[in-house]
Amino acid sequence: MLIRSLKLKNYRNYDLLSIDFDSHTNILYGDNAQGKTNILEALYLSGTTKSHRGTKDRDLIQFEHDESHIETVVEKNGVHFQIDLHLKKNSPKGIAIDKVPIKRASELFGIIHFVFFSPEDLNIIKDGPSGRRRFVDLELSQLDKVYLSNLSNYNRIINQRNSLLKNIYYQKNLMETLDVWDIQLVEYGNKIIERRKEFIDQVNEIISEVHFRLTGGKENLVISYEQSNGNMTLEAALKKNRERDLRVKSTSVGPHRDDLCFSVTTCFADNLNGDPEDLGDNSDQNQKSDSSVDGSYTVGKAIDIRRFGSQGQQRTAALSLKLSEIELVKELIHDTPILLLDDVLSELDKNRQNYLLDSIHDIQTVITCTGLDEFVNHRFSINKVFHVKNGTIEDCQ
Numbered sequence: 102m103l104i105r106s107l108k109l110k111n112y113r114n115y116d117l118l119s120i121d122f123d124s125h126t127n128i129l130y131g132d133n134a135q136g137k138t139n140i141l142e143a144l145y146l147s148g149t150t151k152s153h154r155g156t157k158d159r160d161l162i163q164f165e166h167d168e169s170h171i172e173t174v175v176e177k178n179g180v181h182f183q184i185d186l187h188l189k190k191n192s193p194k195g196i197a198i199d200k201v202p203i204k205r206a207s208e209l210f211g212i213i214h215f216v217f218f219s220p221e222d223l224n225i226i227k228d229g230p231s232g233r234r235r236f237v238d239l240e241l242s243q244l245d246k247v248y249l250s251n252l253s254n255y256n257r258i259i260n261q262r263n264s265l266l267k268n269i270y271y272q273k274n275l276m277e278t279l280d281v282w283d284i285q286l287v288e289y290g291n292k293i294i295e296r297r298k299e300f301i302d303q304v305n306e307i308i309s310e311v312h313f314r315l316t317g318g319k320e321n322l323v324i325s326y327e328q329s330n331g332n333m334t335l336e337a338a339l340k341k342n343r344e345r346d347l348r349v350k351s352t353s354v355g356p357h358r359d360d361l362c363f364s365v366t367t368c369f370a371d372n373l374n375g376d377p378e379d380l381g382d383n384s385d386q387n388q389k390s391d392s393s394v395d396g397s398y399t400v401g402k403a404i405d406i407r408r409f410g411s412q413g414q415q416r417t418a419a420l421s422l423k424l425s426e427i428e429l430v431k432e433l434i435h436d437t438p439i440l441l442l443d444d445v446l447s448e449l450d451k452n453r454q455n456y457l458l459d460s461i462h463d464i465q466t467v468i469t470c471t472g473l474d475e476f477v478n479h480r481f482s483i484n485k486v487f488h489v490k491n492g493t494i495e496d497c498q
Contacts, residue, residue: 102213102436103176103465104144111169112161112188113139114492122467123485129469131489137469140489141217141441144467147173147184148213148439149243150196150206155235159190167191175213177436182212207246214243214434218423219443225422226407226415230360237297237361240426244433248296255289258282259357266350279343286355287336293356294335298326301361307428312421313368315456321366322418323403329358363418365410367401420453424460442468 109118171186187195312322330338486497
């Protein structure tokens, strides 16, 4: 799976752009606010029809124009595909594959698969639950068309139910229609929850080893899925919270309120003093906690690093999550995804930089950065370099 080329017209700060990519490592470098991330965003759009930033189509189009165009040529199993996206300010986007229009965005999924890694992803652990849900939804939507359909239906039902909750305040007779939406919410909500749990189980099979290595054998990481309805069924939770929902005019339980928990246990070798940088602010707490000895390691009590982890622990767990995502996608699609790495290296210390770069040597990667020093110092193989400046791009290699 490879990106061969990208063409942009009237997109963000690009009047016209044409760029051919190498099949291995591509570096986009330049000062901030020159348009590097816009190129990654356009690539991601061509595979998912959505901006990784959540930006609306009309805001991607240059101010003085009503439309913009993205053309991406990709290669999959030796076959070339041309993907065209026409973004419009006043109507839905148009999508074509090999110049044949498609009616549903889901028809595009499966041709190309992107893993996007930005500095914001390093804060996925400490930020609110919406970002963690979005991570799962974006990945599963690329991997599973059934999940995408269920999620679209669920979001439509939530919007309808919330609208109804507001209208019931003025029209009490509408109360009898609430059960109709609750039945559908439970149907699609349970399907979403089941698939998310399956996805988290698949991630856990990979992330434990990744995180153990990334922390030098000092930490184990496990992700668990937290339902907003707790131990109750979704149907029972909706009934229990109905009065509250009517009062606040919003749906309080369901997969749109669920979260992921990241639990870390710290491992201490019998003859090893913990490294504060790796263990974070909780090293003393863990050393004093109840522990059990397994072989040559003492395993501390698990902590929820969303609430009690240090910034170092949270960022390392986020890196483990993205690396596990790459490996899981490889397994599921039986191919390598395209990695879009947006100025992440500047946010990592040297050891984590090295670990990340060593982990992506076999994947086509497009990397943005402000300078090339981190790659030169790492002796990282660079196949193609582009200099981005004020909406123009120069092929430097």
